[in-house]
Amino acid sequence: MQTEINKVELRNLRIEDYKELRLTMQHAYKDVDMDMDEPYWGEKDIKRLLKIFPEGQLVVLVDDKVVGSALSLIVDHKKATTNHTYExxxxxxxxxxxxxxxEVLYGIDVFIDPEYRGLRLGRRLYEARKELCEQLNLRSIIFAGRMPNFNEYSDELTPKEYIEKVRLKEIHDPVLAFQLSNDFHVIKVMRNYLEGDNDSQDYAVLMEWNNIYYDKSPVLINTRKSIIRLGLVQWQMRPLANVEALFEQAEFFIDAVSGYGSDFALFPELFVAPLMADFNHLSEADAIREIARYSEPIRKRFQEMAISYNINIITGSMPMVEDGNLYNVGFLCKRDGTFETYTKIHITPNEVSYWGMVGGSEIKTFDTDCGKIGIMICYDVEFPELARLMADEGMDILFVPFLTDTQNGYTRVKHCAQARAIENECYVAIAGCVGNLPGVNNMDIQYAQTAVFTPSDFSFPSNGIKAEATPNTEMTIIVDVDLDLLKELHEFGSVRILKDRRQDLYRIKKQPVSRKNEPKLDDVPDLTIEDATAEPKPVKVPARTTRAATARVTPPRAATTPKPKVIVAKPVGGTEIKTTRRPAKG
Known part of the structure; x- marks a missing residue:
């Protein structure tokens, strides 16, 4: 190997390079056992290549001397993947x-002068080929690779067995091992590909590298963006005179984040809770069912704002009553005017005990003009199975509206959200409520720090945190995330978590469930904005089957702060210590 090197250059081949190119070919193929008169390209061949496809012919120079080359054509994908010969x-x-x-960049030759091997010059040529493939929007790179050491094992191994042993590094094959290390995968083995290749016993391995950026039908408008801007709202709980006051505050934030060109606006879980103040004379279960009547007009207003501000809005969550059951639901209001509904799956003990809430039954992802997203409400992010199912459907960004009252509750949400980002190779955006709400039972204190989390690899922040808000302060954060970095991570990351799963040992799948109790907007009483701003009449709460819910609803409790539960612990020595604890939210 050449030891003293001052300059390495990679560029397109020129006809003036031919003399050095021929010498390099002669050196590269001098030990190859081929029944060919001249195992190198003539000057006419190179002229022809440079005439029809100059950008596909590459050379690498060391101290201005040609020491390697990669030659290519563009061919039809079907021709490249069916059985064929080199000729x-x-x-x-x-x-x-x-x-x-x-659709395919087909590699017809690549070689390095043996004197310059060990400098990873071949890798440079392959990386340049990959860049060319991406720039030309080609589907893949394909070539048929030789197996120069196969003749030593052909009596005892089939080509398939030989390839597997090379992959497992039980056998060294300089050509095949190099291709595998450059992210090429085997398509098939072809016989009689290059006649006279005695080292390979006339076999060749058809290999392919897929261009993850390939767009089969590129269009000039409405193309899916790779850089997505997120606008996250850290919402201050405050008394609100009516639902119009809530709309005014929400529109302020939507106007702000859309003014910065955000593609998404994310609101927190149950940010509508201040509307319960008018019903504080009722039990908690009755009060939250009263404000469930606002959910439909809120959804309609957010739909209008999604259109007028040209932004996709994730409405956090709000209560909805369906067939006597109370659900925690939210809406994805898209800027094209459509909307979709999502429901909290896992219900916390607090939500069951105080409100009699039940969980939904549908796990799904959402297609948007900015990629596929998932939405989980607060507690759901603490269950890794949900995010993994969404990741299997191609989720790029997971949005988590949350509501936590204490720092330890927030810590659970934060660290679980970070774990979901790492293990599912996606971005996770969380947004919560802050401040105090003394006029609403069971909603007195809140703690939050809105943030965007990333996977953990070289292309991302070293701590996996793209951005964080100031804790417990009303504000927004506006963050750009790059979806192309996720594609690169999936294929070329330091670790490839989704690809490396042992699905031969374990697998997560959805269970078929009945959705007859899932909330449906068609069955929600129609409430106009005018009705919403007036004081609604109390709604009679239907009886529920759970003991906790029944105890809270029948009869309604007085308008007082909920009585904390009493836990009795007996330490060593027998003395009783009484402590009080309210079930935490989030």
């Missing part, structure tokens, strides 16, 4: 098979 794919060495309308 056929090159058009009997005329290169007439080159097709600018093809």
């Amino acid at each position: 056929k794919i090159t058009g009997n060495y005329s290169f007439d098979t080159h097709d600018y309308d093809g």
